[in-house]
Amino acid sequence: MMGFLDDYTLRTVALGAALLGLAAGALGGFALLRRQSLLGDAISHAALPGIALAFLLTGSKSPVVLLAGAAVVGWLGAVSVDKLSESSRIKYDSALGMMLSVLFGFGLVLLTWIQRQPDANQAGLDSYLFGQAAALVDRDLWVISIIGTIVLLLTLLFWKEFKLVSFDREFAHTIGMPVRYLDRLLTGMLVAAIVIGLQTVGVVLMSAMIIAPAAAARQWTDRLGVMIMLAAVLGAISGVGGAVVSSLQPNTPTGPAIVILVSVFVTVSLLFAPHRGLVFREIRAWKAGRALRVEAVLVDLYALASQHADSSHPHSDRVLDVMASMSGASRRTLQLLRTLGFARQIDARHWALTPEGEQRARSVLQERKGGRV
Amino acid sequence: MPHVDAPSLAIEVRDLTVAYRDKPVLWDVDLEVPAGVLLAIVGPNGAGKTTFIKAVLGLVDPAAGSVLILDQPYRADRSRVAYVPQRGSVDWDFPTNVLDVVLMGLYGRIGWFRRPGANHREAALKALAQVGMESFADRQISQLSGGQQQRVFLARALVQDAEVYFMDEPFQGVDATTERAIVELLRDLRARGKTVVVVHHDLQTVPEYFDEVMLLNVRRIAAGPVSEVFSEDNLRETYGGRVAFLSAALARKNA
Numbered sequence: 217m218m219g220f221l222d223d224y225t226l227r228t229v230a231l232g233a234a235l236l237g238l239a240a241g242a243l244g245g246f247a248l249l250r251r252q253s254l255l256g257d258a259i260s261h262a263a264l265p266g267i268a269l270a271f272l273l274t275g276s277k278s279p280v281v282l283l284a285g286a287a288v289v290g291w292l293g294a295v296s297v298d299k300l301s302e303s304s305r306i307k308y309d310s311a312l313g314m315m316l317s318v319l320f321g322f323g324l325v326l327l328t329w330i331q332r333q334p335d336a337n338q339a340g341l342d343s344y345l346f347g348q349a350a351a352l353v354d355r356d357l358w359v360i361s362i363i364g365t366i367v368l369l370l371t372l373l374f375w376k377e378f379k380l381v382s383f384d385r386e387f388a389h390t391i392g393m394p395v396r397y398l399d400r401l402l403t404g405m406l407v408a409a410i411v412i413g414l415q416t417v418g419v420v421l422m423s424a425m426i427i428a429p430a431a432a433a434r435q436w437t438d439r440l441g442v443m444i445m446l447a448a449v450l451g452a453i454s455g456v457g458g459a460v461v462s463s464l465q466p467n468t469p470t471g472p473a474i475v476i477l478v479s480v481f482v483t484v485s486l487l488f489a490p491h492r493g494l495v496f497r498e499i500r501a502w503k504a505g506r507a508l509r510v511e512a513v514l515v516d517l518y519a520l521a522s523q524h525a526d527s528s529h530p531h532s533d534r535v536l537d538v539m540a541s542m543s544g545a546s547r548r549t550l551q552l553l554r555t556l557g558f559a560r561q562i563d564a565r566h567w568a569l570t571p572e573g574e575q576r577a578r579s580v581l582q583e584r585k586g587g588r589v
Numbered sequence: 590m591p592h593v594d595a596p597s598l599a600i601e602v603r604d605l606t607v608a609y610r611d612k613p614v615l616w617d618v619d620l621e622v623p624a625g626v627l628l629a630i631v632g633p634n635g636a637g638k639t640t641f642i643k644a645v646l647g648l649v650d651p652a653a654g655s656v657l658i659l660d661q662p663y664r665a666d667r668s669r670v671a672y673v674p675q676r677g678s679v680d681w682d683f684p685t686n687v688l689d690v691v692l693m694g695l696y697g698r699i700g701w702f703r704r705p706g707a708n709h710r711e712a713a714l715k716a717l718a719q720v721g722m723e724s725f726a727d728r729q730i731s732q733l734s735g736g737q738q739q740r741v742f743l744a745r746a747l748v749q750d751a752e753v754y755f756m757d758e759p760f761q762g763v764d765a766t767t768e769r770a771i772v773e774l775l776r777d778l779r780a781r782g783k784t785v786v787v788v789h790h791d792l793q794t795v796p797e798y799f800d801e802v803m804l805l806n807v808r809r810i811a812a813g814p815v816s817e818v819f820s821e822d823n824l825r826e827t828y829g830g831r832v833a834f835l836s837a838a839l840a841r842k843n844a
Contacts, residue, residue, distance in 0.1 A: 373702055376705075380693050383690075384674065384679045386643075387674060390671075391696060391697035392667040393697075438684045438729045439686075
């Protein structure tokens, strides 16, 4: 492991990916809660024509120049989506989808046109499509660090304002918060977080760095602070992990490696997170179903018993099966009732209520009556 | 009784008109609400009740009209107004807890770049106690019932300690406990000289809960003390032909 730190390329790439992961994760958290996950997608695709235009206008291939172009066009794209959905009948998500494909298509046209020019200088712009982390140098790292730090500091500085406009915009407006400016600020920060990832991850996959860490983090916590922090950390871990994987495996590009890693986090979180994970929910549903079956059979037994003077009169499980054709009784449920002390087995086929079972059945019936008001 | 120098009118709305794409939603509405009064806004679905509140608060831009709150434009001093939006207007799966939502009512007072302190927390807990929710302070908001959500929103407005309150359908779909708590709260606010405007949908309880009422259906049909304007003729004009359910409400009033 120590050897990695001596490897200049890996160190640079890992640091850059960690920082972009932090910023993208944190901003993605807010985008997710504001139901603007797709906004990141639109901004990153809009960056492509920005990169091409910046090159055409300046003739420079300096990342700072190209990323500035990406930021400008990405920002304009995001603001136009807002304007379009406000001033027309087009819905926000349709406007996003349109902006995304139109600008990306335009970017591809420009890129193809640039590559056809008889000038050898143009090579390399297409590396922004999927990112080329190995090309990162110290100066790029500085740009990423400075922008990433600013984005994270602004998040801390405007923490409660961002929380309120994300939760209840109208209320924020009534207490005098400049909701529109805060919106724009968040969008601007999102643009910045995306732009610093373009060299490493590329325009096509960058939106995953916005959405995925946030979606994974949301599964584990019900606290905003923890969620945003976790999203940032997951983004950073994916960044570093992707960089290491691609350096260990020649011919594995860094950007896709990062995105695959972050998808693993999402999958695990969706399945196994307590409370919100699918597995947990299944278990809870199964437990609730079992409790219902137990109650149903208990009540059936009680109904049978109440037809006899002696409430401990044994009853055949076949009768219970018939009665339970709706409530789903089974041998297993009867066994469970015995474990709980609510029923006892008289012989192979016959069962009876215990006094505890009788009492429990009565209180179940009482509850049902009460709940039906 | 109000102070000598207290303004006689809490809310003064003139010619308020709102249109969504050429279609008028509110047409030339005037309203004067004296201070220290509980006023209900009633009217059929689509009558513009919510739009009225939102236009008064500047959440939607009116095409025409003016609003004065305590003799001042609303923007001049927002701290004197509190707003309780419809409970369905936010995502209750947002990752936060009850106390945090109530604290949001203090964000205007706390100011930029600062975090809520111990005194703010104390005020929020007090407001929660007023709606009977103090033991829920640490509860995730996703685990609240509809009535509890409503009471959290009310606590957030209480902590603002405003003079004029606007509440959008606070009684919508709440349990009996919450309904009683809200009524008690309204009376307490009135006793403290506050003015409360409530969008309300249950005609039967209007005479019992409120002092004044505005009957609204795009236009203002009538407004004033319940005993004067809550009449069969006015209700018929507000709700059109669907009057079968009105008689019960009137019977209540005349009882």
